[in-house]
Amino acid sequence: MAKTTLKRAGAPAGAGAPMSATGGKLPAERAQARRFGKTRSAQSSAVLEDYVELIADLLAESGEARPTDIARRVGVSHATAIKTIARLKRDGMATSKPYRGVFLTPAGEALAERVRVRHRLVVDLLLAIGVPAEAAEADAEGIEHHVSDATLKVFTQFLQQKP
Amino acid sequence: MAKTTLKRAGAPAGAGAPMSATGGKLPAERAQARRFGKTRSAQSSAVLEDYVELIADLLAESGEARPTDIARRVGVSHATAIKTIARLKRDGMATSKPYRGVFLTPAGEALAERVRVRHRLVVDLLLAIGVPAEAAEADAEGIEHHVSDATLKVFTQFLQQKP
């Protein structure tokens, strides 16, 4: 086939930092990988966080949290909601008996409270810098799961000094 | 078993708004479901957006984007990277031939540019309100995928008036 032997481009041999032969992987690369990993891990708790927050809301509003109500509010089928509730139970966040609605364990309530506070803080910050209400609510629903404690603290300070 | 017939709690009959019998579902419920749906849809493009941005970076830095480099930067196995690249190709964002590295289509380059600008804007906003650099970088990696155009515009305005 006489394929022309293509030399690999870039990074010839001693490109930039010598990387000290400690097994490769420059610190900048590590840092980026760690950030992506953090994002993945935050994302993996996002759905459960939203469910716990929502269940707490329903319990506070009406005294019960039924799968169908949860499903309608989240916008998924009831079968999907029930499977997610099963994961919550598996993780010790919720309890339920057949046909009897869902309740939160102490761990679940604690998580719900943290998530609720964080949600409100994110919305308030977006509003404070001028984001329209509906966009703030919509964006916060995704953003909240990626806001670290350090960033959350800064949000709080910003909101205190502002008004 | 003599299970006491538990009456369902809450929402007795005429709770709050009459919901007009148009098939149920109060507007507030709809709005919340729509927000959750938006979040799900934003999330589903997140990984592909990050890959496209990263591939553009690698191409700019060194002229090539190889699966192993992508995998190392993202922090996943090379097999996972290759499968994601396959999705990018399926979606018309990238091209590649066996053993020859990955390139972006015009659509892929356009997406990369948008994602790059948005990423920077989110980081800059976090920095502007006082978030420490490393937290800003880490959180932005997740937040960016949930920032709407409306919110992005507000971020731009905020950054212009600030410094």
Add this chain to the structure above:
DNA sequence: TTGAAAGTGTAGCCTAGGCTACATTCCGTG
């Protein structure tokens, strides 16, 4: 020039989180 190391690709497995279809249970009315 050739062989070993590095890179690439494939196969197969797993979980999360969606869905539809169907079976079962509950509950308010007639």
Add this chain to the structure above:
DNA sequence: CACGGAATGTAGCCTAGGCTACACTTTCAA
């Protein structure tokens, strides 16, 4: 008190996005 409709639960299917193990190709150094 019996039904019929609503709610609940189960089964099975799908894709995304992780992983390891193994096979094949390329590249580079001896």
